Amino acid sequence: MMSGxxxxxxxxxxxxxxxxxxxxxxxPPTQKDFDKRVEEYVKLRNTAREGLPxxxxxxxxxxxxxxxxxxxxxxxxxxxxxxxGDIFTQEISADFRKSIALTMQGEGxxxxxxxxxxxxxxxxxxxxxxxxxxxxVPLQSTPPTLLLNLPKLPPDLEYRVVGxxxxxxxxxxxxxxxxxxxxxxxxTNAP
Numbered sequence: 001m002m003s004g005x006x007x008x009x010x011x012x013x014x015x016x017x018x019x020x021x022x023x024x025x026x027x028p029p030t031q032k033d034f035d036k037r038v039e040e041y042v043k044l045r046n047t048a049r050e051g052l053p054x055x056x057x058x059x060x061x062x063x064x065x066x067x068x069x070x071x072x073x074x075x076x077x078x079x080x081x082x083x084x085g086d087i088f089t090q091e092i093s094a095d096f097r098k099s100i101a102l103t104m105q106g107e108g109x110x111x112x113x114x115x116x117x118x119x120x121x122x123x124x125x126x127x128x129x130x131x132x133x134x135x136x137v138p139l140q141s142t143p144p145t146l147l148l149n150l151p152k153l154p155p156d157l158e159y160r161v162v163g164x165x166x167x168x169x170x171x172x173x174x175x176x177x178x179x180x181x182x183x184x185x186x187x188t189n190a191p
Contacts (some may be wrong), residue, residue, distance in 0.1 A: 030095040034151055037087040038168075041177060042154050045170060048074035053113055072173040084129050087168060087178040096150065096166065101185050103149045117125045127181070133174050142166075 013066060048071060055067045088096065133139070142159045153168075157177065160167040166183035167176055 002167075008031070012129055031151055034087070034092050036090075037092075038151075038153065038157065038190050041087060042157070044078050045071075045075055045156070045173070048078055064100075068172065068174050072132055072170075072175045075170070075175060079130055082129050082178075084179060086129070086179075088162075088180045092186065093180045093183075094182055097183055099149045100146065100166070100183055103146055104185055125163060127176060127179050129176055129178055131176050133160075133167075133169055133176060 043047050052067070052071060052074075055064065058064065085093070105152045137159060142161050147159065148159075153159065156171050158169050158171055161184060162170050162179070164184040167179040169175065170177050
């Protein structure tokens with residue numbers, strides 16, 4: 001079911017491939033709630049996109065940044081009262097933490113840890129919902145074995161590991177949609 005996520009990440013850069021394991025993931029009620037919240041965000045983002053000219057392939061960093069900033073501004077306006085936990089509720093966060101902890105104890109744990117250790121350390125202070133992912137800070141890849149155990153996301157959203165937090169990021173708007181503080185267990189030596 002989630003093998004498409006692994007394939008997508010394999011195409012996105014250097015990753016560690018390990019033996020297939022059965023996805024752990026959140027339970028069905030939590031999964032449905034998470035999916036519903038993500039779908040609501042995507043609808044809001046699509047509304048924010050309305051009237052924006054489509055970004056055509058360009059080498060102009062200024063054009064890309066302008067599009068990103070306008071979209072992010074519109075989303076922020078529409079999510080003015082958004083806060084940490086709107087998508088990653090306490091129950092959803094607990095299930096994600098449990099899935100991540102179990103994954104970090106499974107047969108691919110060593111490879112996940114090695115991947116996190118080799119990545120550039122990313123420490124953002126403070127993380128904030130509706131804030132842009134800061135320019136110049138590397139977008140650390142999320143290990144594919146870990147992704148196998150997280151719910152699949154729509155194309156314009158992605159998971160990122162920032163320190164010990166799991167971030168839900170809007171790719172096109174470069175916006176932090178929500179995050180789970182302390183999602184990566186202590187003692188994993190995450191960057």
